[in-house]
Amino acid sequence: MTGKKIVWVAGLIVAGMCILPLSLGIYPQHVLIVSLFYVMMASSWNLLAGFTGQVSFGHAAMAGIGAYTSGILAVKAGVDPWIGVCAGTALAALLGLALGALCLKMGGIYLSLTTLAFSQILHIVIVNEYDVTRGTMGLQVPGLVAEYSKITYYYIMLAAAVLMLTILYRMIHSNLGMNFRAVQNDEVAAKSVGAKVLQVRVLAFTVASAMAGFAGGLYGHYLLLITPEIPSLDLQFKVLAMTVIGGMGSFFGPIIGAFALNILEEYIRVYGEYHVLVFGLVALVVARFAPNGLIGLWRKFRPMKTHLAVK
């Protein structure tokens, strides 16, 4: 797709997304808001895992950093939630920078395990520091707007997602994005042609973490109750599943994956704990039959169509 065409398509989709909730009830609106949170999480995780090959398990933890930073500032110091979200984003970026630097010389499973450990440590601290975080009871926080309305939150989340996706799209299609992919493909070769591999890796970590912190901050103020479920492995693996099922390493894959899985979850929720089983099965089927995700499946069949059209 050319640049101009993509702007048109994106514009139409966003316009559609603006109108969509007006005809929907409160509950479907809620589902869409949560989906938008996952779009931000999966897309930013994709930058890290899909574009630079750093499979971090600390992404949900960064969302937790964003949510709890903003929440605690609001509750303990009366800081305005919008400023709190900015602070949460900054702290997540800082921790992302540190974690990225720590993992610099690591690849593959070692990086994953280190970030997993980070995530678990954070989870344990949050659960146990009851005085500050209210533990598993959850921290009640004020909202982003004075009068609570789903539709307002929907537009806030939509604007945030569009902003983030625009940044990601531009980044992926810039020189930096090209270096991201080169680093993922072969670090040694990337270095040999002049790519600043260490900088590229740390930058990806910092940007992705900041984005997770931002998404988490907004999400916390939407839920009004921040619990350790945000910085949990459950959420991390859900983000991972969305990205992989949608199509890792592609721009649209995680967006599609986030909506697909989050909406699917609503339909299978009635089966209680078994809904996790369905998730697993979907992931299994996709991994076996469409290793490049839903977007890969679409790409695979698209050329056949154009081919037929030519005939």
Added chain:
Amino acid sequence: MALLEGHKVSKSFGGVQALSQVDFVVERGTIVGLIGPNGAGKTTLFNAVAGAFKPTSGKVIFDGADVTGLPANAICRRGMARTFQVTRPFAAMTCLENVMVAAINRHPEKPRPFIEAFAHEKLDFVGLAEMEGTEARHLNVIQKKRLEMARALATEPKLLMLDEVLGGLNTQEISQAVEFIRSLRDRLGLTVLWIEHVMGAIMKAAERVIVLDQGQVLMAGNPAEVVADQRVIQAYLGD
């Protein structure tokens, strides 16, 4: 002044001394062959010079500056490019993108159309222009070697280091490749340091040959001197 100099370059891995006190000189505008039996330390020397790892001791002087222990990307920016013995293309990227990665790091300020045209020109130069939209993992070994050469050229090097680029070629292809490497020097003014096992090709193209054996410089001289040297014959054929 020579373009590249090594002073007592040594590298050990644990207890194994892969390079010991290697001294060498590569003059500007020459093609220098680096030969030696398997395990002599040729690729290790490449890695130590190009920044893939730090030498344990010794100095590498490139273009008048001490580059010992600098990271590979910094050394590349100073004008040293290399290919790999076992090719390392960006497998999931197209040929054009492979070369573009090198181009954007050489010319970060240039707009995308310039980069694409620049990369295309390099691919054309190595005869891969019609493969530019193909992902690198689909190339055969010979094409991958060419792709690496295009990628190295896109960094606009002063020194090009080639690590066994003739493997798998037939006689006719070898003489074409030798012509090609000569043209790099004659047309682009590059200096070439070239590891090769195909002795005939090295003898034809190189002005100087450095012989490594067991991590040490056995001798250095012009091709005629090297093939006539008793020590070299012994190193290759044994006593």
